Amino acid sequence: MRQILISWLFIFSNITLLCAEGSRCICNCATPSNVFNIGLFISASTATVPAEAAIIQTSGYSIVGIGSAKYIRTNRSGATPFRFQTKDNQWWELSEDFLHVDMFGAIGDATTDNTPAIQAAIDFAAAGGQFRHGQGATIWITNGVYVSNQLTIRSGTYLTGGNRATGKGGFSAASSSGGALKAGAAIAADSFLISSAHNAKGWGINGLQLIGTGAASKSGGIKINGGGDWMITNNTLKDWGIEAITGHGTPFVVSYNMVQGLNNRPYLVSKGQPTGAIKLWGVDGTLDHNEFTGSANLDGSQSFKVSGKDLFLGAAYFRGLTLSQLSFNIYQVADAGLLHPGDFNNYISERFDTNAGHGMYLRWGGSNNIFISPKIERNSLAQNNLYDGIAVSSGGRNKFVNPTFFAGSPVGSVTYNMRYYINDTKTDYKHNFVNHYESPRVFTKPGTGYAVLGNPDAAARISFASDGPLRVTGETPDVWGNLFLKTYNAQPTTISNFLNGVPGQIITVIDDPSAGAVTKVKHGENIRLRAGTGTLTLNQDIAIQFINKGSINSPIWVQLNN
Structure with missing residues (x-):
C-alpha cells in the first residue's frame, strides 16, 4: 500500500496525515493536546471530548476518508450538517475555508x-x-x-x-x-x-x-x-x-x-x-x-x-x-x-x-x-x-x-x-x-x-x-462563372443602372434568370449599383437574386457593399 505524506490545509503545520487508497487518510502522527481525533461525523454524538481539546478532527462524514474536516467549539446550538453535539453536551461547528x-x-x-x-x-x-x-x-x-x-x-x-x-x-x-x-x-x-x-x-x-x-x-x-x-x-x-x-x-x-x-x-x-x-x-x-x-x-x-x-x-x-x-x-x-x-x-x-x-x-x-x-x-x-x-x-x-x-x-x-x-x-x-x-x-x-x-x-x-459595388468572387482567380442577376422592386420595370466598375458601362439585367446568362464575372470584378437614373433611386427597396449556373467546381462569393 502506497502512503503519501502531506501537510493538512489549515493552520496547524504540526498535524500530518498519511493518505492511501485514493482520498482515504489515516493519522500516523503525534497529535497536539488541543486536537482530538474522532471517527465519523455521524458518530460524533457518542464521543466524550477532553476539556483541553480545542479542535476535533473527523476521519470522514459517513464514510471514512470522504468529507473529513476539522471542527471548533461554538456557542451556537442545534444539529445541522455542519454542527454536532458531543456526549459531554458541547457543541462543535465546521471550521474550514476550503469547502467540499x-x-x-x-x-x-x-x-x-x-x-x-x-x-x-x-x-x-x-x-x-x-x-x-x-x-x-x-x-x-x-x-x-x-x-x-x-x-x-x-x-x-x-x-x-x-x-x-x-x-x-x-x-x-x-x-x-x-x-x-x-x-x-x-x-x-x-x-x-x-x-x-x-x-x-x-x-x-x-x-x-x-x-x-x-x-x-x-x-x-x-x-x-x-x-x-x-x-x-x-x-x-x-x-x-x-x-x-x-x-x-x-x-x-x-x-x-x-x-x-x-x-x-x-x-x-x-x-x-x-x-x-x-x-x-x-x-x-x-x-x-x-x-x-x-x-x-x-x-x-x-x-x-x-x-x-x-x-x-x-x-x-x-x-x-x-x-x-x-x-x-x-x-x-x-x-x-x-x-x-x-x-x-x-x-x-x-x-x-x-x-x-x-x-x-x-x-x-x-x-x-x-x-x-x-x-x-x-x-x-x-x-x-x-x-x-x-x-x-x-x-x-x-x-x-x-x-x-x-x-x-x-x-x-x-x-x-x-x-x-x-x-x-x-x-x-x-x-x-x-x-x-x-x-x-x-x-x-x-x-x-x-x-x-x-x-x-x-x-x-x-x-x-x-x-x-456588387462583388462576385470565385475561389480560383482564373476561373469564370456564369452569374444571373434578377432584380425586384415595388413596381417592376426595366432596371439599367448596374455598372461594371467603369462609369457608363451598362450591364444588361433581365427579370427572368431562366432566359439565359446575363454576363460572366471574373474573380475580383465589381458590378456597381448606383442610384439616380431609371427607376432605381437612393435607398429604394430592392431584392436581388443571384443564381450561379456555372459549370465550375469552385463556389463563388457574392458581396454587396454599401
Missing part, C-alpha cells in the same frame, strides 16, 4: 439525494461567521455525480467543479469533465436545479455538469432572480426539458457554457410562450463564447423538428436584454437560432450552423443592435426552401455588418437551401425603422446554389445603400 460538499454529507454516487447536504453547504458559505474569513466561500463539487433537487444559491457563494473545455458539435468527454449535479426525480415541473435567492449578488457557478432528467423533463437548469455581479461560466448543461439558463440581472457574465436545452418541445409549445435554451434579460451583460449544440428532444437524439410556423422556440432568446456584448455558436438546434436579439446590444462573430428553423428570427421585436460578421451556414436540418437565414417581421434600426451566408449543403441525395438569405419586411422609412445591411456575402454552389438577398414575394423590400 462531502463535508456536509453529500455522496457522489449518482443515487443518493444530496439536496439537504448541498443546500447546507451553500447556507454555511453564505453565512460567514466567527470561524472563517468572513462571508462567502467557494464550494467544491468534484469526484462524482451528485443527485439533487431544487437548490438556492446565495450572495457570495461560488459553486465549482473544476475546469471544462468546450468544443463544436457535441458533448465530448472534454466537455463533461467537471463535477456533476444531476436533477433528482422529485424536481418539480417548471422549477430549476439551481435558483438564485432574490436579488442575490456576487455568486457564481463554474466548471460543472448540470444534468436534467431527459427529454420528457419539465424542469430547467439555472434560474436567476435579479441581482448582479454573478457569473455562469464554463459549464455543461444538458438533458433539460425547458430553459437551461433563464433570468435577469445587471451586470453579469455568462461565458464558455455548452448548452443543450428546450428538449421537451411538445410541453413548451403547449405553453405558447416564446423562449430559448438561454433566455436572459437585463442590462450590461457579457455573454461570450457560449455554444448551443445537439438535441435530445422527444423525436430522437438526431431529430430536429421545429415547433411549427410560429416558432416559439430558439437556442437564444434575449428580449429585454440591453447594452450587452454577445458572441456564440449555435450548432444543430431545433427551431430558430436567435429568436429575439433584445435592444442596443453588440453581437460579435456569432455563428449559426445547420439549424432547423430561421438562423435569426425577429418576430417580436429587437432594435438598435449591431451584428458584426454573423455567419449563417446552411439550413440542412430544415425543410427545403421553408426557412430563412435572417427573417425579420418586427424590429428595426438593426445593423448587420459583413454577414456571411452559405448556400444549402447536400444531405444524402437532397440539397437543402434557405428560402431567402435575408427576408426582411420591416421597412418603415417614415420612422426610420428599417434595418441596415452592410456588405452581405453569399457563398453559393455551382449549378445548384442560389442566393436571395431580400424577399421578392413580399410587399416590403430590403433597402441597401446605393453606390456600392
Whole structure:
C-alpha cells in the first residue's frame, strides 16, 4: 500500500496525515493536546471530548476518508450538517475555508439525494461567521455525480467543479469533465436545479455538469432572480426539458457554457410562450463564447423538428436584454437560432450552423443592435426552401455588418437551401425603422446554389445603400462563372443602372434568370449599383437574386457593399 505524506490545509503545520487508497487518510502522527481525533461525523454524538481539546478532527462524514474536516467549539446550538453535539453536551461547528460538499454529507454516487447536504453547504458559505474569513466561500463539487433537487444559491457563494473545455458539435468527454449535479426525480415541473435567492449578488457557478432528467423533463437548469455581479461560466448543461439558463440581472457574465436545452418541445409549445435554451434579460451583460449544440428532444437524439410556423422556440432568446456584448455558436438546434436579439446590444462573430428553423428570427421585436460578421451556414436540418437565414417581421434600426451566408449543403441525395438569405419586411422609412445591411456575402454552389438577398414575394423590400459595388468572387482567380442577376422592386420595370466598375458601362439585367446568362464575372470584378437614373433611386427597396449556373467546381462569393 502506497502512503503519501502531506501537510493538512489549515493552520496547524504540526498535524500530518498519511493518505492511501485514493482520498482515504489515516493519522500516523503525534497529535497536539488541543486536537482530538474522532471517527465519523455521524458518530460524533457518542464521543466524550477532553476539556483541553480545542479542535476535533473527523476521519470522514459517513464514510471514512470522504468529507473529513476539522471542527471548533461554538456557542451556537442545534444539529445541522455542519454542527454536532458531543456526549459531554458541547457543541462543535465546521471550521474550514476550503469547502467540499462531502463535508456536509453529500455522496457522489449518482443515487443518493444530496439536496439537504448541498443546500447546507451553500447556507454555511453564505453565512460567514466567527470561524472563517468572513462571508462567502467557494464550494467544491468534484469526484462524482451528485443527485439533487431544487437548490438556492446565495450572495457570495461560488459553486465549482473544476475546469471544462468546450468544443463544436457535441458533448465530448472534454466537455463533461467537471463535477456533476444531476436533477433528482422529485424536481418539480417548471422549477430549476439551481435558483438564485432574490436579488442575490456576487455568486457564481463554474466548471460543472448540470444534468436534467431527459427529454420528457419539465424542469430547467439555472434560474436567476435579479441581482448582479454573478457569473455562469464554463459549464455543461444538458438533458433539460425547458430553459437551461433563464433570468435577469445587471451586470453579469455568462461565458464558455455548452448548452443543450428546450428538449421537451411538445410541453413548451403547449405553453405558447416564446423562449430559448438561454433566455436572459437585463442590462450590461457579457455573454461570450457560449455554444448551443445537439438535441435530445422527444423525436430522437438526431431529430430536429421545429415547433411549427410560429416558432416559439430558439437556442437564444434575449428580449429585454440591453447594452450587452454577445458572441456564440449555435450548432444543430431545433427551431430558430436567435429568436429575439433584445435592444442596443453588440453581437460579435456569432455563428449559426445547420439549424432547423430561421438562423435569426425577429418576430417580436429587437432594435438598435449591431451584428458584426454573423455567419449563417446552411439550413440542412430544415425543410427545403421553408426557412430563412435572417427573417425579420418586427424590429428595426438593426445593423448587420459583413454577414456571411452559405448556400444549402447536400444531405444524402437532397440539397437543402434557405428560402431567402435575408427576408426582411420591416421597412418603415417614415420612422426610420428599417434595418441596415452592410456588405452581405453569399457563398453559393455551382449549378445548384442560389442566393436571395431580400424577399421578392413580399410587399416590403430590403433597402441597401446605393453606390456600392456588387462583388462576385470565385475561389480560383482564373476561373469564370456564369452569374444571373434578377432584380425586384415595388413596381417592376426595366432596371439599367448596374455598372461594371467603369462609369457608363451598362450591364444588361433581365427579370427572368431562366432566359439565359446575363454576363460572366471574373474573380475580383465589381458590378456597381448606383442610384439616380431609371427607376432605381437612393435607398429604394430592392431584392436581388443571384443564381450561379456555372459549370465550375469552385463556389463563388457574392458581396454587396454599401
